[in-house]
Amino acid sequence: MKRVAVGLLFMAGAAGAQTMLDQEQRLIEIHSLLIALPPRAPPSAYQPWDLSFGLEIVTIPKIDGTTGGRTQITASDRTRLFPRPRLAVGLPAPEDFHAYAGIAYIPPIEINSVSSHLGAIEAGISWDRFGPLSIGLRAYGVLAESKSPVTDPNTRDTLDTTDLGADLSAAYRFDFSPGSLTPFASVGITHVAGDFRVTSDNELLTSRNLDPDVAAGLTFQSPLGIQATAEWVAYPGRLVHPLFSVAWVYRR
Numbered sequence: 001m002k003r004v005a006v007g008l009l010f011m012a013g014a015a016g017a018q019t020m021l022d023q024e025q026r027l028i029e030i031h032s033l034l035i036a037l038p039p040r041a042p043p044s045a046y047q048p049w050d051l052s053f054g055l056e057i058v059t060i061p062k063i064d065g066t067t068g069g070r071t072q073i074t075a076s077d078r079t080r081l082f083p084r085p086r087l088a089v090g091l092p093a094p095e096d097f098h099a100y101a102g103i104a105y106i107p108p109i110e111i112n113s114v115s116s117h118l119g120a121i122e123a124g125i126s127w128d129r130f131g132p133l134s135i136g137l138r139a140y141g142v143l144a145e146s147k148s149p150v151t152d153p154n155t156r157d158t159l160d161t162t163d164l165g166a167d168l169s170a171a172y173r174f175d176f177s178p179g180s181l182t183p184f185a186s187v188g189i190t191h192v193a194g195d196f197r198v199t200s201d202n203e204l205l206t207s208r209n210l211d212p213d214v215a216a217g218l219t220f221q222s223p224l225g226i227q228a229t230a231e232w233v234a235y236p237g238r239l240v241h242p243l244f245s246v247a248w249v250y251r252r
Contacts, residue, residue: 021205028194028207030239032161034060035118035144036192037104038215038233040245042171042184043126043136044098045219045227046090047251052227054247056084056104061241078112078148086245088122096129108145113156118144132173138186139166155199165190167213179222186215190235211235225249 040056059081088102101123108117120143126136142163150157167188174181194207217231227247234240 024196024205025207026238028159028196028205029192029209029211031146031159032163032192032194032207033190033211033213033235033239034058034241035116035142035146035161036163036165036190036213037120037122037140037142038213038231038243039124039138039167039169039184039186039217040086040102040231040243040247041088041227041229042134042173042182042217042219043124043138043169044128044134044171044173045182045221046088046098046100046249048090048092048098049252050088050090050100051250052086052088052102052247053250054086054088054227054245056086056243056245058082058084058243059241061239078114082106082116084118086247088247093125097125097127098134099123099125104142106144110147114146114148116144116146118142118146126169132175134171134173136169136171137166138169138188140164151198152200157199158197160195160197162193163190165213167215169215179220182219182221184217184219186213188213188215211238221249225251 084104084106086102086104088100091099091101093099104120106116106118108115122140124136124138126134128134144161146159147156165188167186169184169186171182171184190211190213192209192211196205213235215231215233217229219229221227225248227249229245231243233243
């Protein structure tokens, strides 16, 4: 039976796994973390009934697909980034609080033999009694089915991913003319469940993990409603990569 490693949207670590199965499960975990949903904006970014229409660019680092002396096809062999549309709406909240809910979606469009059908939801609440300083709590969930050549260039293997996470964040807004700059940082935890199926022999590999994460970012907000964010995300011992997003925020 052919042993495989996941090669869609993940980064392989250089050391740590003792067996080929350990390496394969670790690659499943890393891929699943790559499509998790880190915060795209600082807490208190949205007033009640604000509408944010955004596009997130998720970078894919160089992937080493070596497992057990073999080299599998990996995501970085196909592409180095993928886009993810994200929408958010500000919700009513008590005085000194802000709340919002959001969704993200990637349709199952195949590009260069790779596709990912992804849906995600998130919700957060923040406290900003002290003006430009805000503290927020957020929860999210991701479901995705990714297909890509991994074990053979002529087949498309499948990875089903479920990510459930929560994070605590803090930000400080600096107002100037025109616009504002808001640095922010977060710490959190993500539960990862990945199931990888090989098309050629129907073999199933699974990975279940609980991973801490840290993130730091900077958001620019213009008076015209343009919101741009650069963010660095790290899952210690697993994955480090930057993300970028731009959004238009409609305020009533």
